[in-house]
Amino acid sequence: MMSVESDVAIKVRKALQIMLTPKVRNPGVKGWELKRAIGKDYHTVIQALNTEIDKLGLTVKIVGESGELSPQAEQEQLDNARFYIIFKEPLTTREASPSGMSIDDMAALAITLSYLTSKRGKAPAKEVEKMLKEKLPRWKVEWNIRRFIRKGYILKDDDGNLVIGWRSLVEVDFKSLLTLLLATPPKEQEPVEPR
Amino acid sequence: MPEDNMEKVLKIVEALRAVIGSSSDPFNVNVKEHIEALRRLLPEWKELDEILADVEAMALLSRIVELQEKWVRYQASSLYVDPLLVELKIVASTPERLAEVFAGSWHPILKIEQVSKMELMNAINYWNRLLPFDKRFVEEFGQQRGLASFDAKRLVEMKILTEEELNRRFWEVYGELKPMLDLHGKVDYWKFVEGKDSNETIARAVILSHIVSSGLASIEVKPLEDNIFIVKPKLSKQPRSVAITISRPDRRET
Numbered sequence: 001m002m003s004v005e006s007d008v009a010i011k012v013r014k015a016l017q018i019m020l021t022p023k024v025r026n027p028g029v030k031g032w033e034l035k036r037a038i039g040k041d042y043h044t045v046i047q048a049l050n051t052e053i054d055k056l057g058l059t060v061k062i063v064g065e066s067g068e069l070s071p072q073a074e075q076e077q078l079d080n081a082r083f084y085i086i087f088k089e090p091l092t093t094r095e096a097s098p099s100g101m102s103i104d105d106m107a108a109l110a111i112t113l114s115y116l117t118s119k120r121g122k123a124p125a126k127e128v129e130k131m132l133k134e135k136l137p138r139w140k141v142e143w144n145i146r147r148f149i150r151k152g153y154i155l156k157d158d159d160g161n162l163v164i165g166w167r168s169l170v171e172v173d174f175k176s177l178l179t180l181l182l183a184t185p186p187k188e189q190e191p192v193e194p195r
Numbered sequence: 196m197p198e199d200n201m202e203k204v205l206k207i208v209e210a211l212r213a214v215i216g217s218s219s220d221p222f223n224v225n226v227k228e229h230i231e232a233l234r235r236l237l238p239e240w241k242e243l244d245e246i247l248a249d250v251e252a253m254a255l256l257s258r259i260v261e262l263q264e265k266w267v268r269y270q271a272s273s274l275y276v277d278p279l280l281v282e283l284k285i286v287a288s289t290p291e292r293l294a295e296v297f298a299g300s301w302h303p304i305l306k307i308e309q310v311s312k313m314e315l316m317n318a319i320n321y322w323n324r325l326l327p328f329d330k331r332f333v334e335e336f337g338q339q340r341g342l343a344s345f346d347a348k349r350l351v352e353m354k355i356l357t358e359e360e361l362n363r364r365f366w367e368v369y370g371e372l373k374p375m376l377d378l379h380g381k382v383d384y385w386k387f388v389e390g391k392d393s394n395e396t397i398a399r400a401v402i403l404s405h406i407v408s409s410g411l412a413s414i415e416v417k418p419l420e421d422n423i424f425i426v427k428p429k430l431s432k433q434p435r436s437v438a439i440t441i442s443r444p445d446r447r448e449t
Contacts, residue, residue, distance in 0.1 A: 087302045087305065089302075092299075096297075106293070106301075113297075114285065131282065135285070173302065178274065
């Protein structure tokens with residue numbers, strides 16, 4: 001007969017497999033999918049998985065309609081939430097570069113998300129574009145916005161507003177984003193060339 | 196209800212929609228004042244449209260109250276920061292610093308991008324079942340058809356022309372072409388055959404081919420310039436056939 005420990009270990013491996021397997025559209029997995037695959041007690045399995053992957057610098061993030069949820073949230077909320085495995089610690093720009101995002105792309109995303117956060121998550125696309133044009137060439141602004149929408153970092157609603165997207169809600173720690181931005185020292189004045 | 200009262204309600208609806216649609220401060224809306232205005236107008240509503248306008252205004256006002264509550268909650272949260280301050284910080288920061296800000300708050304999602312054994316088996320099965328390209332769409336679109344040619348007989352069969360009409364149209368089109376050739380010496384083929392619809396274009400092209408075959412005009416093809424002209428008959432030259440394809444009757448395509 002299988003021991004409780006080995007049963008949990010099998011379920012943890014199964015949960016990890018399901019969560020990391022590529023999906024047709026967005027990454028992560030719904031709570032009800034985990035329930036179907038590993039049983040009703042899937043939230044207990046997820047907590048065990050979290051303990052295991054914590055050693056590797058990873059963590060499980062649960063995102064529901066109202067934002068991040070804890071594994072102790074109500075069963076119904078968890079069933080409808082999406083479960084992701086994310087990096088526990090943030091990266092440096094050097095570590096983030098191989099992900100395919102250049103310094104300019106990351107700067108554009110910082111501008112877009114911090115601006116949207118300060119406007120309670122939504123702002124007219126024209127306003128965001130104006131802010132981005134402060135730092136980036138015009139062609140790159142439009143290109144970046146299209147790319148961020150495609151990747152799910154932002155959404156565009158029917159009224160022409162940009163809204164914070166599902167990927168940002170999963171991957172970005174907005175409190176850190178704003179704290180780091182506000183802690184930015186004023187730009188050093190560039191030396192003026194004598195005429 | 197008098198027109199100006201209806202206008203007042205519509206103005207309220209419009210103003211409320213503008214606030215809801217933007218990210219502006221919902222406290223800019225004076226909810227109490229709008230409710231008072233709607234209350235004063237309420238006894239005058241008689242038509243269904245007027246009542247519906249009133250209902251819409253009230254629904255939008257309740258949405259504004261909801262937004263005001265969210266606004267207060269947000270301002271009390273740790274994420275609240277003055278938008279102006281954020282703008283100033285963005286303007287004052289270098290792209291390198293902004294990239295650091297993003298990287299410092301970024302926790303990427305982990306996922307595997309690797310083909311599994313099951314996916315590989317699915318792909319092999321799919322490939323083995325896949326029909327050759329030329330047979331793939333036969334069911335939906337039928338056998339692919341090549342280009343077809345029209346002659347006068349076919350046009351008569353298609354009821355685009357009758358035999359009597361063909362003769363009449365022949366001289367009609369020639370009567371149109373001759374003065375143009377006399378005046379300019381040559382006429383652009385596509386401009387000439389273009390009719391008011393696809394049937395007309397095909398009919399004119401076929402009639403013109405009869406005119407050319409009868410020796411009343413000639414065709415000059417300039418392949419390098421991608422131009423085709425109708426010119427006066429060139430009797431000295433050896434006659435030869437020129438194929439002009441009309442793929443989309445309303446659009447030139449050679």
